[in-house]
Amino acid sequence: MNWGSMDRYAKSLIKEAGQQIKHSFFIEIEINSKSSKNDLVTNIDREIEQFFIERIRRDFPDHRVMGEEGFGDDIQSLDGTIWFLDPIDGTMNFIHQKRNFAISLGIYVDGIGMLGYVYDVMNDDLYAAMKDEGAYLNDVRLPSLEPVSIEESIIGVNASWVAPNRYVDHEPIIELVNKCRGTRSYGSAALEMMHVASGRVNAYMSMRLSPWDVAGGMVIANEVGAISSTMAGEPLGMLGQETFIAANESIHSELLNEFIVLKK
Ligand code: 2AM
Ligand code: CA
Ligand code: CA
Ligand code: CA
Secondary structure (H helix, E strand, O other), rough: OHHHHHHHHHHHHHHHHHHHHHHHHOOOOEEEOOOOOOEEEEEEHHHHHHHHHHHHHHOOOOOEEEEOOOOOOOOOOOEEEEEEEEEEEHHHHHOOOOOOOOOEEEEOOOOOOEEEEEEEEOOOEEEEOOOOEEEEEEEEEEEEOOOOHHOOOOOOOOOHHOOOOOOOOOOHHHHHHHHOOOOOOOHHHHHHHHHOOOOOOEEEEEEEEEEHHHHHHHHHHHHHOEEEEOOOOOOOOOOOOEOOOOOOHHHHHHHHHHOOOOOO
């Protein structure tokens, strides 16, 4: 299969899954917590992941899947074709708001992002990119990002960072919040990355994200010239949880050098 038909296949799978998520609003959803009381999961997260995995295994038996809910493969290396899937990114929003969540999918070959998708289900907005072929929102090409200054930037940052926390020194974050034009926090890493890729927000950062949170978004962000890295400025390893920043190229290193002081 070539990349064009792979792209069509992935898009139709995502749209079908989106329909299933919308239908779930008519039935009772089962809610459980995972690592902590506010880390939520539903039967729909699991069912959507299983839906993708059944199709992928049927149609691409030599591909592997890394999915949040654990129905995929045990991935220890990036060799071959890997589908990084988050069936619902923003589960808390899915439960509480019935909006502001996304399906996030990245298809990587030997660690290189070839296809990326973030589907804002309730708005029917599909962000998609193929490596070196540009990024699109519903088939309209996203332009390359224009440079911005910190003073003119909207920064996607979680409010808990301006209080003492175990990840970063909060004083420099307060300085950043005061210096920038404004801050936003939407509760879906994949959608926040799409705000960056569309120029609506100029940087997004998070302390602990997994490969499925960022795999799709990074392919898209890369095509418009946004830089994605860990908070140490390194490329992501894509095998476990890491710190993360996606930013307009013009402010990426300034954010890391001047405002992010990681705790040991
Ligand atoms: P999720 O909804 O798929 O869990 C805001 O919480 C963002 O961080 C969401 O994109 C969420 O993805 C992600 N996230 C990653 N790890 C998380 C965790 N342990 N608890 C809650 N959210 C997490
Ligand atoms: Ca989750
Ligand atoms: Ca997620
Ligand atoms: Ca999820």
